[in-house]
Amino acid sequence: MLSVQRRFNSLRGVYGRTISPKGIEKLILLAAVYIIVFLVLLNGVSPKKYELKVGDISYTDIKAPRDFIDEYATKRKVDAAVNAVKPKYDLDDSVLQQSQSKVEGFFNEFISRGSDKLNISAVKSYIDMDDKLIEYLQSLKVDQLTQLKTIAIKTVDDVLSKPVPIDSIDSARLTAKNQILTLDIPDKSRSVLMQIIDAVIKPNMIYNEEETRMAKMQAAQSVEKVMYKKGQSIIKSGDIVTPDQYRILKAMGLLKDQSHTDLWLYAGVASFSSLLIGILTAYIVLFKKDLKEDISKLLLLSILFILPLLFLLAFKDVSVYYIPISSFAMLSTVIFDFITALIGVLALLIIGSSIIGFTPALISIGFVGPIVAIMMLHRANHRNALMWTGLAVSAANSIGVISLGLINSSDIMMVFKESPWGILNGLVSTVFAIGTLPFWEAAFCVVTPMRLIELSNPDQPLLKKLLLDAPGTYHHSVIVANLAEAAASEIGADRLLARVGAYYHDIGKTTRPYFFKENQLTMDNPHDRISPDLSYLVIVSHVKDGSNMAKKYRLPGMIRDIIEQHHGTTLVSYFYNKALNTGSECEEKDYKYPGPKPTSKEAALVMLADSVEAAVRSMSDPTEEGIDKMIKKIIRMRMEDGQFDSCDLTFKDLGDIATAFKKVLMGIFHDRIEYPEVQS
Secondary structure, three states, X not given: OHHHHHHHHHHHHHHOOOOOHHHHHHHHHXXXXXXXXXXXXXXXXXXXXXXXXXXXXXXXXXXXOOOEEOHHHHHHHHHHHXXXXXXXXXXXXHHHHHHHHHHHHHHHHHHOOOOOOOOHHHHHHHOOOOXXXXXXXXXXXXXXXXXXXXXXXXXXXXXXXXXXXXXXXXXXXXXXXXXXXOOOOOHHHHHHHHHHHHHHOOOOEEEOHHHHHHHHHHHHHHOOOOEEOOOOXXXXXXXXXXXXXXXXXXXXXXXXXXXXXXXXXXXXXXHHHHHHHHHHHHHHHHXXXXXHOOHHHHHHHHHHHHHHHHHHHHHOOOOHHHOOHHHHHHXXXXXXXXXXXXXXXXXXXXXXXXXXXXXXXXXXXXXXXXXXXXXXXXXXXXXXXHXXXXXXXXXXXXXXXXXXXXXXXXXXXXXXXXXXXXXXHXXXXXXXXXXXXXXXXXXXXOOOHHHHHHHOOOOOHHHHHHHHHOHHHHHHHHHHHHHHHHHHHHHOOOHHHHHHHHHHOOHHHHOOHHHOHHXXXXXXXXXXXOOHHHHHHHHHHHHHHHHHHHHHOOOOHHHHHHHHHOOOOOEOHHHHHHHHHOOOOOOHHHHEOOOOOOOOHHHHHHHHHHHHHHXXXXXXXXXXXXXXXXHHHHHHXXXXXXXXXXXXXXXXXXXXXXXXXXXXXXXXXXXXXXXXXXXX
8 A cells, every 4th residue: 555655656746736857857858759759650650642543553552551441341231231130029928828818718708607697798808709609609518618628728828839920920820720620529619719719819929129129239240340451452553443442542541632631540649659658657657766766867768769769760661670679678688677678678569560560570679589688688797798698689580580480481491581680680789789888887877787796896995995994894794795695696686786785785884983893893892981872873873874975986876775775674772772771761763773674675685684694793602503593583573573564575585585694604604623733
């Protein structure tokens, strides 16, 4: 819930009523990227127009520039299908029930009268029978009447239990009468039954307007639309333009003499551009806080994204192999991260496919090659990795072109002739990436793994200062770096960032080095002469001092984050307990680090490594069992204190971290062999 609120506040901060100068710069940059994407797409998908009229001869093949539905021809097919639908009827069971009730009532008048006089009007209210047949029925005995009643009811049931539409009523009555003619009964009894059939056999099908409407709708929906697929021939060279072809050309906006602009095309390109840019912007705003706040990096990312689009616009009619999408993948992975690179590659692939289609060549150089580049450079630490990545991309491009070509084409020789172009695309993309990377690093002050390696050099000014002014802290930081790097390797975090962050996490201690135990060479402890609350302020201030020094020496933001977060909001328990023992009234919150809590795995690793190293170093007898218990105790304490709420460490990660820490620490505190004294 807090995460959602933070994201909402981020969005509100960018798009709120009050926009800072930096916000205006971001909006201008966003508008510029949108306009370029819009123009590239519009230019790429706008069709070529022709000067033709009905009866002219076309001197070129004209193909559909995009999928197009022929609404006129489709409507004619739909109308024909709807008109062919027959009306729908429902079986009305009440007709059978009413007919049987009439038969029952009619015969019951005769059967139940006894010695009473027959009520003729009551009889005819059921069935209007001839008077002579009524007299005949009066002469019959009860068992004879019952027999006729049973026959009549069965006959009615046989007929009306089945659908009897109005246009089949005569046929249904004839069927019933033929059934009666086969019976061995007196002629007058047969005549009675015949009149009953004419009176009670009626249509039992009711017109269902809704079902008929649905049937017509289904018929209309089942009609396959008359469609021209993108690239499908409309007119072939040498054909005479027919009225239907002219109508299609006009509907597609392919005629020069058309005065109106294809507003739908403009609307489609505008909305599609908005969708793409909106998704990319939302990704940055919601998930890349550091990138969102850095206008320089935003400009760099925009330039790297736009460059392949300009190549696409320039060479779309020449060859897709001139588009260096792999360069974008390489540079974005090295400069930013693999997810940003992946999303950008997908956006470029979508734009490219909208213009030139999903061809085997585009899939190879726009997806297969870049994905290989992203995977290989995900954890690259050296510039040589770019060279090996280029070779892998070239191989992937070549294999992709060949394999997809064999799937989509029977011209084997042509497929193999295209393969070297895939290799060339990979090599050119690599040369461009390697050649321009130093420029991007210098011009936009970006941090790459190569930059982190440079920061880990002991000759760096801050590391030299740490070694000279606070040698104990320097030694401590080296061990913390080993611990953090080992744990990062176990859980899939950035081990290089964890190591370099650990080197610099305590540089703030150089301001007052002797207030920290590891730098105290004698038994004299300055904290013994000051109050606990002042000691707390001195200890806590090393975080702020370190952050200020990082800014002064222009350390990357991710290193500053580790410096500021490596203690989170933990309690300075020693001086808190000391304050309690002196009788001071204080609360835990008054003796906690200001935070923030770690927001990355790397910051959390440095926090744990820092605490574990200090705790194990203070153990009088660091046995394997004791070290293991201490590591797990500290991890559990930090977890229960909520220090990992803002980073995505899992329980499995914590277990792997404990294992990695133990392995490193046992290498430091292993039992040493006691050598015998040398006898002089």
